[in-house]
Every structure is written in structure tokens, then in C-alpha cells.
Amino acid sequence: MEKVLHILQDGRFHSGEVIGKELGISRAAVWKVLQKAKEESGIAIHRVPGKGYRLANPLSLLDSSRLLPSLAELSWALSLRSQIDSTNAEALRLMAGRSRQPLVVLAEAQSNGRGRRGRHWVSPYGENLYFTLGCSVAGGFAQLAGLSLVVGIATLRALESEGLANGGLKWPNDIYSQGKKIAGILVEIAGDPADLCQVAIGIGVNVNMTESASSIDQEWTSLRLQLGRFIDRSALAIQLAQQLQRYLQRFLDRGFHAFKDEWEQAHLWQGEECLLSTPLTSIQGVVLGVDGQGGIRLRVDGREQVFCGGELSLRRIE
Structure with missing residues (x-):
């Protein structure tokens, strides 16, 4: 499914013959592949005789060839999935019994994305950013007080680097733009409360979503709606990772107190x-x-x- 969606992600028409050559299958088999992709992703694929196939809306699918070297510079690993239950859940699974190397879990879609207080995080395929940083921290839970607020600042700075000029923080860990939610954070902790623990820092950003989602129970917006242009999700994921690395290193060294003034200045x-x-x-x-x-x-x-x-x-x- 991923291969055919990567071909079609530009939103232009592609003939069945060209798609077949790219995938190494017959032209007759292309239709079946497209039907399967449509069913599994929920993405609308249009067919016009004489022109070929195209997506109803273009996508910016995550690009491992760009993500891997950028994360390697931070000494972070990458787990990139097409569909998953939850990036937070996957990060905690991967960290269980493994080394302390930080890892980023990214997915094109989540079937059971989680928000604060048990809420479901709506996760349409290829439209938003579903990002979790997993890391092991020595010293227990106590030193992590204020972590989600620091992650909020880092996320806001990443959105600002993309061009968002009217964003702000809402306690404890949401990012708003023009009175509507654009991103949220869920930090989950496992392991020894007094010693080595595993931390899953989940960040959901509304990126290219423009259509109303009836299952979202609050007002929302997206980077695309705010900036009026299509957003490169891989570039945003890289910028988010870089901001997190910078802010989290300082947080682990100095605690939340070092960020108190910066957070209050950004509080809406x-x-x-x-x-x-x-x-x-x-x-x-x-x-x-x-x-x-x-x-x-x-x-x-x-x-x-x-x-x-x-x-x-x-x-x-x-």
C-alpha cells in the first residue's frame, strides 16, 4: 500500500501503465492494489478514463531517507510505521528490556491514538504528525515534574520555525492558534518510580488536515489552515526532533525551573x-x-x- 501511495502523493494523475511499471506488476493488477490501498488507508482515489488515477487531495508522506540521517545526527533511532495502534504504546514496547538509546516512533495513521484523560486522538492517514520520542531516564519519576510543559515549548518553537506566528500554550500541554487546538502532548512513564524509567513523549500535530472531523469534540485548526499552504511533514518531524533534543537536554540538567519564565511568556x-x-x-x-x-x-x-x-x-x- 505504501508504495502506491508514495507514487500518487503528489495529487497528479498517473496512468495505470506507469503505476504498474513502478510497482513491478501488470496493469490489470494495479486496480486491485489501488482498491486495497483505498480500503486500508481510507484515502479517496479517483480514476478518470484516459488520464489515470490520482488522490482526491495530495499527501506529504513521511520519508525515511530524510528522517534517518537527521535523527542519526542526534544519536536517535527511528521506527517508521504505516499504521499502528499508538506511537506511545509502540515506543514503550520497543523500550522494554532494550538499551537506553532514544528512539522516535512515527506513523502515517493510528487506530488507537491517545490523548490526555483517556481521550481518543483522531489520526487520519498521512495528514497529521503522530510522533513519539521514547527514552530511558535514570533517577525516577520525581525529576520529570514539568516535562510535558517543556515539551510544549519545544513543540511551539518547531511550529514557529514552520511559520506559525500566532501560536501559544494552554496549561498543561496543548498548543493553540487563534483560539483553536493545533497540537497536544501526552507523556507516559513506565519502569521503576525511583530509578530507571522509560518515558514516552507523544506529540500530535494537526498538519495538513482541512476537512471537518466529526469525532473531534473541540475546536481545532491545522498548520495548513493557519499558513495557507501545504506542509512537508518530514521537515516538520525533523525540526520537532531537533527542538526536543535541545530543550530536553537542558531540562534534564536543570529541571523545569529553568523554563518557567519562557513558558509563562507563551501562556495564552x-x-x-x-x-x-x-x-x-x-x-x-x-x-x-x-x-x-x-x-x-x-x-x-x-x-x-x-x-x-x-x-x-x-x-x-x-
Whole structure:
């Protein structure tokens, strides 16, 4: 399936004869290959007599020949998959019992992409970036406080390098543009809480998605919608890896406190009245910033309070 989609990804017409030669199959077999690709990927493929076959919309499929050398410069490994349950789940599987070499798991589509609080992450084939960095960290869970916020800064910087000028952070780990979500982060940790642990840093970025997805339960946007042009997903993945390497090395050396000011400067709701939702209640207050561990600081009834935890959600009061 991947081979025929790579041929068609430019969105132009390709004759059955040319496709057959590229794949080393007969012209008669091309139709079956295209039908299988359509069924497995969910991508619309158009056929016009006399012209050939083309995708309804062009794709920017991930290119291992570009990704491998770029990640090798960081001493990171690569696992590139066409379809997978979850890049986070795959990263944790690959790290179990293996060396400490960091690895990046990328996929064209996820069948069970995960977001915070058990939410499903919509993952159409070849449209967005489904990226997980897996790494082993000595010293246990405690030193990882604030990690997802630092990953948020690195992700924002990668999007800015692509040209996004109106992005910002929403506590604890979302990236927004013009009031709509453009990227999200899910950090999962396994292993020894007090010693060597495996960390899966999952990042989902809406890249070239333009059509409404009814299963997304919040307002969203994409780089393509914001910038008005088609985005090279491989180039974005490389830029994201480079930003992560730079930010994570500093984080492991100095902790979240070194990023506190930078994070607050990028926080969209700094100084605004917000509602913090917990599993049991909701708390209204003014956002003062974050503390040295990444907890959200709110002024509630005239007093400062700090909140942290994976089950918390913050939204602005309009």
C-alpha cells in the first residue's frame, strides 16, 4: 500500500501503465492494489478514463531517507510505521528490556491514538504528525515534574520555525492558534518510580488536515489552515526532533525551573479568569503562572493556590 501511495502523493494523475511499471506488476493488477490501498488507508482515489488515477487531495508522506540521517545526527533511532495502534504504546514496547538509546516512533495513521484523560486522538492517514520520542531516564519519576510543559515549548518553537506566528500554550500541554487546538502532548512513564524509567513523549500535530472531523469534540485548526499552504511533514518531524533534543537536554540538567519564565511568556491565558476542572469539582481563579514544578498558580478568593495533576483541565471564562 505504501508504495502506491508514495507514487500518487503528489495529487497528479498517473496512468495505470506507469503505476504498474513502478510497482513491478501488470496493469490489470494495479486496480486491485489501488482498491486495497483505498480500503486500508481510507484515502479517496479517483480514476478518470484516459488520464489515470490520482488522490482526491495530495499527501506529504513521511520519508525515511530524510528522517534517518537527521535523527542519526542526534544519536536517535527511528521506527517508521504505516499504521499502528499508538506511537506511545509502540515506543514503550520497543523500550522494554532494550538499551537506553532514544528512539522516535512515527506513523502515517493510528487506530488507537491517545490523548490526555483517556481521550481518543483522531489520526487520519498521512495528514497529521503522530510522533513519539521514547527514552530511558535514570533517577525516577520525581525529576520529570514539568516535562510535558517543556515539551510544549519545544513543540511551539518547531511550529514557529514552520511559520506559525500566532501560536501559544494552554496549561498543561496543548498548543493553540487563534483560539483553536493545533497540537497536544501526552507523556507516559513506565519502569521503576525511583530509578530507571522509560518515558514516552507523544506529540500530535494537526498538519495538513482541512476537512471537518466529526469525532473531534473541540475546536481545532491545522498548520495548513493557519499558513495557507501545504506542509512537508518530514521537515516538520525533523525540526520537532531537533527542538526536543535541545530543550530536553537542558531540562534534564536543570529541571523545569529553568523554563518557567519562557513558558509563562507563551501562556495564552496568563492573568485571565479561568475555570480549573478536577474529577470532583471546579475552581475559578485568575491565572498567575506556574510554579517551579509546572503546577498552575491561581488566585482564588484573594489567595494563591497551586494545582497539579494529570486529571486537571483549564479553560478560560469568556
